[in-house]
Amino acid sequence: MSLIEIRNVTKRFGSFVAVDDVSLKIEAGEFFTLLGPSGCGKTTLLRMIAGFDAPDAGQILLDNEDIISVPPEKRPFHTVFQSYALFPHMTVAGNIGFPLKMAGKSPEKIEQRVTRTLAEVELTQFSDRYPHELSGGQKQRVAFARGLINEPRLLLLDEPLGALDEKLRESMQRELINLQADAGVTFIYVTHAQNEALALSHRIAVMNRGRIEQVDTSATIYNFPVNRFVADFIGKINLLGAQVIAVSTQHLTLNVSHLGEIRIPSKASVNVNDKGVMAIRPEQVNITALDPHTPNDGKRVGRIRDFLYIGDVTTYIIELADQIHIEALLANSVPGQAQLFEIGDPVAINWQENAAHFFPD
C-alpha cells in the first residue's frame, strides 16, 4: 500500500488547467521529486497535498483514505516553504516548538523536545535569536527542524534550496539526503532544478503543462527519457532532425540530417517514414582527431567550431555542416590543459549504438 496516492487529480484556475488528470503513488520512506519548469503545476500539486488548495476533480489518499476534506492542520504533513515562512515574531525556539504547542503538548515537554532538536541541528546558541538575525543557511535549518519536530508522516518541500547560493546549496543537498535517511520521513520535493532532482531523489516525476511526462529513478530518467520534453529538460542533449527508414525487431535505422544512416536500438510504436529527432547526450559523444592523410571511410566527421571551458570539463561544439552542430563533453583529465582540440581541427565523432534515442514528432 502506498503512503500517498493521487488519483486523477485536476485543478483549474479560471480557464487555465494547472494540474491535468494526474495520478501518482508515493511509497513510505521515499524521497520523491516533482520536477518541471515554472508553471508546470508542480507547486499546485504540492499545495493540494498539503491541503491549501482543493482539487476540482480526483482524489488524494493517505493510507487508502481520501483526505480532500481534511483541513491542513489535521493532515500529518508539514511543509518547508521556499521563503522558509519562519514566524518573524518568534525566536528560533518558539518557531521550532510551534507544532508541539499546537498539538497541545505541555510546556515542559515542548522545552525538552526543542532543546534536543536544537542540539541535533547545531542551533543551540541561536535559540533566542529572531529569524531576521539568522543567515540563510540557519533559517533553512530552523525551517527543517520545525517541519520535522513532531514526526510528520510526510514532509513537503517547495524549492527549499532556491534562495541559497551555489556552494551552500551543494552542502545542503548532502545534508538533506542524510536528514531524510535519518528521520525516515517520506519527502515530496518540488524543484525546477534538474541537477538537484537527480542528486537527491529516489524517484522523480517530470511534469509539463499540468501533466506527468515520466516517473522513474534518476538514472532511468536521465538515460532513457520517454519523450523529447524529458530528454531536453533533464541535462543537456543534442537533437538532430531524423527520419525512420527501416524498422526491425532489434534496430531502428534513421536517416539523420548531415550524418547519414544511423542504427539505434528499436523502440515501440515507431513506423517507417516517421519524422522526429535523434537525441544523444554530449558526454556520450566521443571525439577522435582525424588524420588528414588517411581516408575517412564511413566516419562521421566534423570540425571543431568552438569550445566552452568550465574547469572540470570542456564542451566542444562540432560543426557537421553549415549551422548544424553537435556538442561533445570531455573531462579535463590532463593537468594544465584546458582543451584537447583546437578550433578548426577536423575530428571524427562516434558513440555506442544504445546511446542514441529517437523521438517522433
Place this chain on the structure above:
Amino acid sequence: MKEIADIPEKTMRHSSPLLRLIAMLVYAFLYIPLCIVIVFSFNDSKLNAEWVGFTLHWYQTLWHDHEMLLAVRNSLFIACCASTSATILGTMAGLAIHRYKLKVLPILAFTPLAMPEILLGVSLLLFYLQVLNLTLGLLSIILAHTTFCIGFVAIIVRARLQGMDESIFEAARDLGATPWQAFYHVTLPLIKPAIIAGALMSFTLSIDDFVITFFTKGIGEPILPIQIYTMIKVAVTPEVNAISTLLMLLTLTLIILASRFDSSMLRDPSR
C-alpha cells in the same frame, strides 16, 4: 528597502539653495501660526496683540472653566469609545480586504475617507434623525466618529498585511494551528503594530473633529472643538490659545506614537 531610503538623502545633498529656500518658506507657512498660538498661550495680556510677559495664568483659568473641562471630558470619552470600536471593525475590514480579493471591498471601506466631511455630516445627521430616530448626543457622535475612523484603521492594517509573506499564515495552519489559533498566535501579533497605530490615529481624528461633530452633536453636551469655536466667536482670548496648545500637544504625541508603531504610515508610505 535600503536603496529607497537612500534616495531622499542624496537628493537633499544635491539640492539647490533655491529649492531649500522654498522648502523653508513652506514649512514656515505651516508652522508659524502654530508657534504663535503656543507662544501667546503664555502671554500675560488679555489681547493677542503684543508680547507682554510670561504667565501660566491662562492654563489656570482653563482649570477652573467647568464648561471647558466638561467638553474635554466628553471629547476624551467619545474618542475612547469611537477609536475602540473603529479599531475592532477597521481591523476586521483590513483583514477582509486583504483576504478576499474583491475590488468592491476596498472601495466600500475607503470611500468615506475621500468624501467631503460636510456631506458625511449631513447624511449622518439625516440618517440618525429620520431613519434611526436617535436622540442626538454622545452616542450619535460616537457612531459618527466610528464611521469615518474605520477606513483609516482598515488602510493601515491592510498595508501591514500586504507587506507580509503570505506563506507565514499557511505555515501556521500547516504546522497544526486551527484558523483561530493561527489568527491568535501568528496574524494578530504580526499586525499588532498596525492595530495600535490605527487606534492612536482614530483617537486623534476623533478628538479634534469639528465638522461631523457639529452636525451630529445636537444640543446640550459641550464638545471640545465646538467649545473652542464658540469661545472664539465671543473673543479670541489667550485661554483659547492655552487649550489649543494642549490639544496640539496631545495630537502630536499620538501621531508620533502611531508612526513609531507602524513605520509604513508616516515614514515609508511606499511599502
